[in-house]
Structure formats: C-alpha cells, structure tokens
Amino acid sequence: xxxxxxxxxxxxxxxxxxxxxxxxxxxVEMAKELGVKRTELMQFINEHPKNINxxxxxxxxxxxxxxxxxxxxxxxxxxxxxxxxxxxxxxxYANDRKGEHWIRLTGIWDSGWIYGFMLATNPKPxxxxxxxxxxxxxxxIEKFLKISKVATHQFSWGYGMxxxxxxxxxxxxxxDDFNEAIEEGHKxxxxxxxxxxxxxxxxxxxxxxxxFASGFSIVK
Numbered sequence: 001x002x003x004x005x006x007x008x009x010x011x012x013x014x015x016x017x018x019x020x021x022x023x024x025x026x027x028v029e030m031a032k033e034l035g036v037k038r039t040e041l042m043q044f045i046n047e048h049p050k051n052i053n054x055x056x057x058x059x060x061x062x063x064x065x066x067x068x069x070x071x072x073x074x075x076x077x078x079x080x081x082x083x084x085x086x087x088x089x090x091x092x093y094a095n096d097r098k099g100e101h102w103i104r105l106t107g108i109w110d111s112g113w114i115y116g117f118m119l120a121t122n123p124k125p126x127x128x129x130x131x132x133x134x135x136x137x138x139x140x141i142e143k144f145l146k147i148s149k150v151a152t153h154q155f156s157w158g159y160g161m162x163x164x165x166x167x168x169x170x171x172x173x174x175x176d177d178f179n180e181a182i183e184e185g186h187k188x189x190x191x192x193x194x195x196x197x198x199x200x201x202x203x204x205x206x207x208x209x210x211x212f213a214s215g216f217s218i219v220k
Contacts, residue, residue, distance in 0.1 A: 003040040008051045010034070011044075012080040027054065027075045045077070050084035050092065052077060088132075097134035103144050103185065104135040105194050108155060108169055115155050117194075118172040119144065135193070143188045149177035 001010075014033055018025050023033075027045070031038035045052045059072045081087040085096055108116040120136065122129045144150060153174055156166040173181045182192055 001035045003036045003044060006034065006036065006041075006044055008048060008080065008082055011052060011077075012082065015077055015080050024074070025077045026057075027077060030077065042075070050087060050090045051081050053079040053081075053087065053089050094132075094134045097132070098137060100134075101137070101140045101143075101190050102132075102135045103140055103190050103192050104131045105173075105192060106130065107194070108172065110155075110157050114175065115157075116153060116169065116172050116174045117178060118169050140190060143190055144185060145171065146188070147173075147181050147184045149173050149181040149184070 011030075011034075014030060015025050018030065018033065023029060027041055028038050031041045034041065045054055054075055054077050056073050057076045059074055061072075079087065079089075081090075084090040084092040087093050104120040105117045106120040107114040108118055119141065120130045122131055150171055150173055152168055152170045153172045154166055154168050156164055185192060
C-alpha cells in the first residue's frame, strides 16, 4: 500500500484485526501489516491527532531468577476514532461533555467503608488528575454548592477503648442525605459520576446502603 492511499478507516480495520489475532498494536508491527514505512505511518498518525491516539509502552522481560532482564519501550496505538467527537482525548469530545454538566464525587473512606461523599479535586502535579477536563467546571461547582445537603461535615470514627478520630470535610454529603442531594442536583441540570464505582453516571438514585458504614458515629 502507498501511504497516500492510507485512510483512518483502514487503520481502524487493521487495529481491530491485530487485536483479534492478539498481535501487539505497535506502530512498527502495524507498518508491516499495512506495507508502509514505519516513519511514514508515524507521520500519518501525527497528521491525525484527533483520530488516532498513541503512547509509549514498556515491555519488560525477566530472567529465570525473577530479576529484570530488559526493558523495551515501544510506540503503540491506543485508540482509533473515525469521528473526533468519539475520542476521549480530543478537544471536541471534551467540549461535548462540558455541555453535559458533569460533577465528579469521591468517597470519604475508612477501613473499606464509605462514610460520606465529597467533591472530587485534583492533587498537585505530578500526581495523576482525578477528574477529567470536562468535569467539575466552575459554573457547575457553583450549582453543586447550592444543594441544601452539601456542607462542611465532621466525620468521627471510633476505634474502641475510647479512642476516636475526627476530621472536617468541606463540600461533603453524609450518606443519609446522598440520594436526596443527587435528586436535587439533577433538578439543577447536573449529572453525576462517582470515583470508585466505575465512573458511571448516576441515572437513578442509588441504593448503596450495603456499602455504608454502620455502628460508627457520623456527626453533621
């Protein structure tokens, strides 16, 4: 194949077939399958950043003793999209999601139990961000903070023998108020996703009592 004949549709077809055959979707291997130079394929990918995502993966080999024998870095294709609006890494996709008014919540945890919920915030770099670029937009946060059940709550955990620990969490919701708060947010036009539960939209009020802590004090 001539590189001038290559299309996004052909790249997508080739990626899907290579996955079916359990062949690594590396750019070098794909160039062989397409019959083009690897540098030409890389240039084609660079010219279509909204349709093709790629990254560098590390393939590690171990010796018989369990030690690392070698690390090989390989450029691999991680996604192919005919429409940029379907590509989670594209500006088009982000702008579409911003118009959906997403709020991401995260759990207030202790010993594997959820004691409450709070607005998810990103840690300082170089830590990996918690929220996507279209989530928790300033105007949506402003609406979220107007939800009657959202406030600063003190959560207190007891550990036996009279010992306990307390901490205040801003912009939080206690478990008992969760469903009511989500319902109020939906009426404001907000949509919710929850870190730790597959980032799924809460299309209906969740019955999550089995995940909530019991026998511990939660102070509003």
